[in-house]
Amino acid sequence: MSTPYGTDDPTGAAAQRHLQASAHRHMWLHFTRMSSYAEGDMPVIVRGSGQYVYDDRGKRYLDGLSGLFVSQVGHGRAELAEAAARQATELAYFPLWSYAHPRAIELAERLAALAPGDLNRVFFTTSGSEAVESAWKLAKQYFKTIGQPGRYKVISREIAYHGTSMGALAITGLPGIKEPFEPLPPGGVRVPNTNFYRAPDFVAGDLEAFGIWAADEIERAILREGPESVAAVFLEPVQNSGGCFPPPPGYFPRVREICNRYGVLLVSDEVICAFGRLGYFFGSQRYGYQPDIITFAKGVTSGYSPLGGMMVSDALMEPFGAGYADSGGFESPRHVGHAEGPGRSGTATFLHGVTFAGHPVSCAVALANLDVFEKEDLLGNVRSHEAGFRATLEKLRDLPIVGDVRGDGYFYGIELVKDKTTRETFSDEESERLLRGFLSPALFDAGLICRADDRGDPVIQLSPPLTCTQEHFDEIEQILRSVLTEAWSQL
Ligand SMILES: Cc1ncc(COP(=O)(O)O)c(C=O)c1O
Secondary structure, X not given: OEOOOOOEOOOOHHHHHHHHHHHHHHOOOOOOOHHHHOOOOOOOEEEEEEOEEEEOOOOEEEEOOHHHHOOOOOEOOHHHHHHHHHHHHHHOOOOOOOOOOHHHHHHHHHHHHHOOOOEEEEXXXXXXXXXXXXXXXXXXXXXXXXXXXXXXXXXXEOOOOXXXXXXXXXXXXXXXXXXXXXXXXXXXXXXXXXXXXXXXXXXXOOHHHHXXXXXXXXXXXXXXXXXXXXXXXXXXXXXXXXXXXXXXXXXXHHHHXXXXXXXXXXXXXXXXXXXXXXXXXXXXXXXXXXXXEEEEOHHHOOOOOOOXXXXXXXXXXXXXXXXXXXXXXXXXXXOOOOOOOOOXXXXXXXXXXOOOOOOHHHHHHXXXXXXXXXXXXXXXXXXXXXXXXXHHHHHHHHOOOEEEEEEEOOEEEEEEOOEOOOOEXXXXXXXXXXXXXXXXHHHHHXXXXXXXXXXXOOEEEEOOOOOOOHHHHHHHHHHHHHHHHHHHHHO
């Protein structure tokens, strides 16, 4: 084998050394304490196939996190790569600034048909942060345009992650990753999340009452801030950060009611929860609520090319000219306080855009990705196997370190505790030693890609490709069982 520097290298060892040296010299990994690689190698993943990826030494890993909640259809799909190549040959790039191109149009139409209710317009971006940023900007400009200029605040939940750009970070509820960048844009307001495992005493043990309390906290925040100042509520269908908090029954219907009552937009941040993660194209469909805006990214292309976006109703686009088309099904806006009636389309311009948004190659890949969803009935696969996934992970509850197992679809968090009876969590020092010091490297060494996260209480997060079946759940369970047992013995 010939390496980049011309050495004959039959085992690939010299090529690996070269990559490591280069990586140590030039790479800056995201959200990574680079000093932790000062002495050791950086993991280098070189290829993927199905539910597995392989490192530069040829070692195989079960991709229990779909990369980063992305690889819905799994790795190594030639049809997606071919769609990208075809599109790059035909039209590699053209902006969505004043122009459209066929793949973006086709994808927008297809997404509109899949999305819940009247979400009929797609504003493309390249990432989830940009999608969230765009949704907040749209909410602000929308309210200014319809004569409610005081509405700029956004309500979101504690520990929720909504992205890293300044606006998205202001919506994010993780103080630790915000602090270095303060002051952030004003207007971010936090409310409790739906972690039932750590519910306050007065609603502990009553899931429904907990859900209503958590939803009503949003109303209390709106009233505290002044309804005339609140633009939007940003919620994930299942909150990822903190370890998969599904919504209690009644939560979203109540939130919808509250948003309607105060004329506040409900943004469903589905950067993780769309495209089959919960067994539906959109997470809001699983829980039966109608958002005003859905933000998406990640799984829309299964990562074969970057893409994100937001879907909005024609009603929300009306001040920006939605009524110019003979849309037939145009409906009255459901938002209290909307200034213009149907048919009185505005002429404002949404003053926002990014060069690579709705990239033709990414849109072609997204269309091919949706073809795979349909051809292989991936939503059906998740729905028919999710009970098995849950039951398999639930087996881990017999371990003393496992406090809670929670999630829906193919999206789970396992909360680790020091004492199961009291639910006592680990100190910062223990968490550092347990998660960063032991669990993350041990799980990787054992051949499982997942995430050990302590941005809230310590959790292990799982989000495998939607093609997984029982054999993969068993493999995940066996690896977790052995590594968590070892972790407990080291405490
Ligand atoms: C709910 C949610 N919103 C937004 C983002 C930001 O997406 P991106 O990393 O593509 O900018 C993420 C990323 O994980 C996310 O989980």
